Amino acid sequence: MRQEARTINAQEIKKDFPLLQRKFYDKQLVYLDSASTTQKPSVVIESLKEFYEKYNANVHRGIYKLSEEATQLYESAREKIAKFVGARPEELIFAKSCTEAINLLAYSLELKEGDEILISEMEHHSNFVPWQQIAKEKKAKLRFVKVDEEGKLDLESLKAQLNEKTKIVSITHVSNVLGTINPIKEIADIVHKNSSAVFIVDAAQSVGHMKINVKDLDADFLAFSGHKMLGPVGIGCLYGKAELLQKMKPFLYGGDMIKEVTFEKTEFNDLPWKFEAGTQPIAEAIALAKAIEYLEQIEMDTVEEHDRILTQYALEKLRELGAKIYGPNERAPVISFNLEGIHSHDIATILDGEAIAVRGGHHCCMPLMSVLGISGAARVSFYIYNTKEDVDALIEGIKKVKKVFE
Amino acid sequence: MYRENILDHFKNPRNFGNLENADATQKEVNTLCGDEVEVQIKVNGDAINDIRFNGRGCAISQAAASILTEFVKGKNFDEIKRLERNDILEMLGIEISPVRLKCALLALYALKNALRKVENA
Ligand SMILES: Cc1ncc(COP(=O)(O)O)c(C=O)c1O
Numbered sequence: 001m002r003q004e005a006r007t008i009n010a011q012e013i014k015k016d017f018p019l020l021q022r023k024f025y026d027k028q029l030v031y032l033d034s035a036s037t038t039q040k041p042s043v044v045i046e047s048l049k050e051f052y053e054k055y056n057a058n059v060h061r062g063i064y065k066l067s068e069e070a071t072q073l074y075e076s077a078r079e080k081i082a083k084f085v086g087a088r089p090e091e092l093i094f095a096k097s098c099t100e101a102i103n104l105l106a107y108s109l110e111l112k113e114g115d116e117i118l119i120s121e122m123e124h125h126s127n128f129v130p131w132q133q134i135a136k137e138k139k140a141k142l143r144f145v146k147v148d149e150e151g152k153l154d155l156e157s158l159k160a161q162l163n164e165k166t167k168i169v170s171i172t173h174v175s176n177v178l179g180t181i182n183p184i185k186e187i188a189d190i191v192h193k194n195s196s197a198v199f200i201v202d203a204a205q206s207v208g209h210m211k212i213n214v215k216d217l218d219a220d221f222l223a224f225s226g227h228k229m230l231g232p233v234g235i236g237c238l239y240g241k242a243e244l245l246q247k248m249k250p251f252l253y254g255g256d257m258i259k260e261v262t263f264e265k266t267e268f269n270d271l272p273w274k275f276e277a278g279t280q281p282i283a284e285a286i287a288l289a290k291a292i293e294y295l296e297q298i299e300m301d302t303v304e305e306h307d308r309i310l311t312q313y314a315l316e317k318l319r320e321l322g323a324k325i326y327g328p329n330e331r332a333p334v335i336s337f338n339l340e341g342i343h344s345h346d347i348a349t350i351l352d353g354e355a356i357a358v359r360g361g362h363h364c365c366m367p368l369m370s371v372l373g374i375s376g377a378a379r380v381s382f383y384i385y386n387t388k389e390d391v392d393a394l395i396e397g398i399k400k401v402k403k404v405f406e
Numbered sequence: 407m408y409r410e411n412i413l414d415h416f417k418n419p420r421n422f423g424n425l426e427n428a429d430a431t432q433k434e435v436n437t438l439c440g441d442e443v444e445v446q447i448k449v450n451g452d453a454i455n456d457i458r459f460n461g462r463g464c465a466i467s468q469a470a471a472s473i474l475t476e477f478v479k480g481k482n483f484d485e486i487k488r489l490e491r492n493d494i495l496e497m498l499g500i501e502i503s504p505v506r507l508k509c510a511l512l513a514l515y516a517l518k519n520a521l522r523k524v525e526n527a
Contacts, residue, residue, distance in 0.1 A: 343464035345439050349407060349506065361439055375440025375463070404408050405465075 008298065008306040010387040016041040016294075017385050027355035030393045035176050035205060035334050035381035036359060037227045040291070044230055047290040051283040059282055060256060060273070074282050077289035078272070084292045085222065085239055086213030090271040093238040093245075094280050098204040099126040101223035101238035102170070104251040104275060105200060106130035113139040115167040118197070120145040120153055121371050122175045125364040127202040131170060145171070147371055151178040151327035155190065162194040169197045173212075174205035177365050177379065178327030179311070179334035181206070188218040198244060204228055208383075209307055209332055211300040214239050230295065231288035234281045245271050252277035295384075303384055307333040310382045314391045321398055326372055333382035336363070339398070342405050344378040350404060354397045407500050408465065415469035420476050425458045430527075432520035436508050441467040445475075445516040449524055453482040457517075464509050466502065471513035473497050483521055489514060 014020050017039045022029045031039060057067040059074045075089070082092040095101040111117070117131050121144050135142040146157035153171070162169075169191045174181050184201055191199045198220040206212060208229025214222050219239070226235040240248075250257055250268055254277035259267040268274045295303065311333045318325060323337040339347060344360030351358050359379045362369045369375060380394060425446040433444035441463025448456040457479055459471045477497055478486055494514055495502060502510050 343439070343441075345464045345506065345509070346408070346466070349503070369440075375442075404413065 006299065006302045007309075008302055008384055010306065010385055013298075014385045014387070016043070018042060018045070020385055024355040025353065030354075030356040030390045032380040032382065032386065032390065032394060033357045033359050034383035034386075035228070035379065037233065038208065038230050038383050039385065040230055040232065041294050043294055044232065044287045044291050047287040048232060048283050051286055056283070058279055070282060073286050074280075077285045080289040080292055081237060081285075082239075084212075084296070085207065085224075085237075086215050087239045088242070091214075091239055091242050091245065093240065093272045093275045094285055095223075095236040095238055095275075096234055096281065097227075097236035098202065098223045098225040099130075099236070101236050102127055102200070102202065103130050104238060105168075105170075105221055105223075106134040108248040108251050108275075109168060109198065110248075111135075111138040111140050111167060114165060115140040116143055116161075116163070116165040117141070117168045117170070118143045118145060118158075118161055118166055119170050120172070121147045122151075122153070122178060122180065122365065122368050123170075123172055124176055124202065124204070125366070126204075127170055127172060128367065131168070140167070141165075144367075147178075147368070151175070151180050153180070153182050153187070155183075155186070158187065159190055159194060162191065162197070164195065166195040166197040168200065169195070170200035170202065172202040172205070174203075174209070174332040174334070175327065175365075175368075176205050176334060177336050177363050177368055177377070179331030179336075180327055181210075181330070181332050184217045184219065192218070205332060205334065208295065208303075209300075210304045220244055226284065226288040226291065229288075230291035232281075232284045235284035235288050237288075238275070242271060245275070250274055250277070254278045256280075298384060306384060307382060310386055310388065310391060311335065313388060314380065314382070314394070317391060317395045318398075321395065321402070323398070326377060333386075334379065335381070336377040336379040338374065338377050339402065339405075342401060344376045346405070347378040347398070347401050350401045351394070351397045354393070354400065356394055356397045358394070407502065407506070409500055411473075412465060412469045412498065412500060415472040416465040419459075419468060419472040421458050421472065421479075422460070423458050424460065425456060428458075430520040430523040432516045432523060434512055434516040434519070436463070436467065436512050439464055439467070439509060441509055441512055443467060443471045443513045443516050445471070445513065445520050447517070447520050447524070452484070453480060454478050454486065455480075459513065459516075461513075463512075464506075466498075466506055467509040467512050470494060470498060470510045471516075474513045474517065478517065483525070486517065486521060489518075 057070040059071040082089045146154040200221040201219040203224040207224040222239040227233040257277040348360035361376045428446035443461040
């Protein structure tokens with residue numbers, strides 16, 4: 001039985017994040033850019049320090065005890081992270097970021113002339129440019145699922161573009177601009193019923209914000225970044241169904257991804273190491289597992305509920321100020337908006353003067369911007385450490401912006 | 407950064423619009439912000455006879471364009487070519503954070519490229 005979601009005491013949680021104690025211009029920082037990168041709790045920062053002070057050694061290599069301990073920590077981190085998304089450890093490949101994980105797929109999945117790749121109009125450049133470039137190289141065709149007026153994926157447009165030539169479908173779980181939560185399970189079903197394509201999910205904006213189970217979602221691949229879910233920069237993950245990963249060629253070649261190398265040939269390593277060439281970000285992987293432990297203590301249902309309450313509160317307040325808001329009402333904790341006659345970078349600069357950190361610009365989604373008919377937007381995004389008071393500070397800040405441009 | 411003079415130039419841009427028979431037109435965009443400034447010039451010998459600009463974007467980019475067009479009218483090419491970052495900042499009279507510098511310099515960049523077009527014609 002599913003329990004009622006508990007609520008978060010964000011004020012208390014904030015205390016776990018040293019950076020959030022900083023002041024700018026003598027004002028307490030209000031950090032509203034977690035969709036770019038989240039801040040890190042002390043346990044994650046400590047974990048990095050502890051690794052280098054006690055466990056630093058290369059993994060899978062040394063015969064000595066220290067290396068064995070490092071390997072043990074590193075592989076347990078993989079188990080922890082894999083379990084967090086409902087995968088088996090051999091299906092979870094470490095990469096440097098979500099971007100690198102998507103590039104791995106773009107290079108390692110086989111494509112030939114005339115094949116079709118289907119992405120959507122709302123993709124981040126990291127789930128856009130790799131496909132555009134590989135399509136050009138392989139003479140494959142890149143197609144786009146439409147975004148409707150409300151900012152949701154047009155599932156009719158998805159269905160209409162699937163055919164026997166479609167080999168890859170890659171869609172974001174959550175839009176980093178619109179906050180739209182795409183119905184991944186339903187999309188997976190449509191893709192698998194109407195094509196033989198592999199279905200990739202860009203989960204950069206979702207894994208740290210909601211309960212994810214790759215088997216439940218029926219994704220063939222799913223990519224995410226550690227730094228957007230309390231973990232350090234430099235570690236990302238790619239989940240892939242084992243039978244698909246086995247068939248794929250490696251992405252990078254080098255040490256650790258091999259079983260045996262002779263002068264004539266190389267036999268590649270088993271999963272997941274086949275895709276992990278060279279020394280990996282060991283401390284970062286271990287610290288990401290710590291971040292996940294931290295999130296699990298709060299519980300993902302609670303995280304999601306906290307996101308939802310803050311986002312709905314902010315949407316209501318922003319609307320009262322006459323902001324033009326992009327995307328649907330039910331959404332992840334990301335809100336992009338514009339104020340009539342005021343450029344998003346002017347908004348961001350004036351808010352910065354109040355120590356409120358928000359983004360302006362195109363948010364690495366230039367094609368989506370053109371669909372929306374704008375050159376940019378201001379964006380606020382929330383996480384577990386954000387409070388209603390943070391939203392109130394934002395609203396006061398925006399009143400100031402409007403006053404300046406009156 | 408948002409002093410009275412900047413906001414005044416943003417809200418009431420000077421030399422905004424189009425020139426008939428411009429000798430050169432040059433548009434520059436700042437892809438990070440999506441700021442756009444197009445400069446049109448009419449020259450007389452080696453001096454700027456008349457200038458207009460079009461554009462959209464942040465207050466800094468548009469105010470800088472407005473202020474620059476006022477400054478360069480009647481000035482000769484050599485003077486304009488010597489203009490650099492600090493001259494623009496002086497004209498604006500404000501401090502600009504490093505990330506916003508591109509906005510402030512966009513119009514100058516467009517103007518210099520327009521001059522180059524005239525000289526290479
Ligand atoms: C939807 C989405 N996909 C992919 C990425 C890329 O993440 P990274 O830069 O960590 O590789 C981002 C980052 O902003 C994102 O929002």
